[in-house]
Amino acid sequence: xxxxxxxxxxxxxxxxxxxxxxxxxxxxxxxxxxxxxxxxxxxxxxxxxxxxxxxxxxxxxxxxxxxxxxxxxxxxxxxxxxxxxxxxxxxxxxxxxxxxxxxxxxxxxxxxxxxxxxxxxxxxxxxxxxxxxxxxxxxxxxxxxxxxxxxxxxxxxx
Numbered sequence: 001x002x003x004x005x006x007x008x009x010x011x012x013x014x015x016x017x018x019x020x021x022x023x024x025x026x027x028x029x030x031x032x033x034x035x036x037x038x039x040x041x042x043x044x045x046x047x048x049x050x051x052x053x054x055x056x057x058x059x060x061x062x063x064x065x066x067x068x069x070x071x072x073x074x075x076x077x078x079x080x081x082x083x084x085x086x087x088x089x090x091x092x093x094x095x096x097x098x099x100x101x102x103x104x105x106x107x108x109x110x111x112x113x114x115x116x117x118x119x120x121x122x123x124x125x126x127x128x129x130x131x132x133x134x135x136x137x138x139x140x141x142x143x144x145x146x147x148x149x150x151x152x153x154x155x156x157x158x
Contacts, residue, residue, distance in 0.1 A: 004036055005030070005038075009034045009036060012029075013026055013050075013052060016029055017052045017054045017055065018055050020054060020055045020056060023044055023047070023054070026043055030043070094114045094139075096110060099111070106126070108123065108124045109121065109123040114137075114139045118136060118139045120132050121133045121135075122151075
């Protein structure tokens with residue numbers, strides 16, 4: 001697998017990873033810029049084999065104007081959802097709610113509004129599988145991480 005990537009291309013992969021480009025992005029950049037077509041798993045193994053770690057982007061969360069949309073969406077949220085932001089995802093504050101009546105066939109269900117304007121319904125079925133329904137738009141990876149943090153906070157209080 002490593003034979004498909006030259007040393008020069010490997011340095012490009014190191015640079016992309018240092019900028020915080022995720023596995024999918026590295027896979028696409030290798031194909032577009034280098035003409036090297038690897039599967040997602042091959043890219044993952046390439047990073048592991050060469051000790052390359054993807055850096056967490058520090059500058060992305062700060063410049064996003066997420067405070068204003070959250071303040072507009074906050075009145076619709078339950079009172080206990082607001083003081084939960086203490087972790088690394090405090091810059092992105094999705095509003096996560098739990099349904100009073102769970103959907104048929106689900107263990108838990110609820111709704112989420114992201115600062116980017118994306119919103120939808122989430123559910124956890126009786127086998128413990130998570131899924132989205134009625135999701136309009138695509139939340140950013142940072143927003144999804146913040147959603148996971150919020151959901152864990154809600155579930156830890158149950």
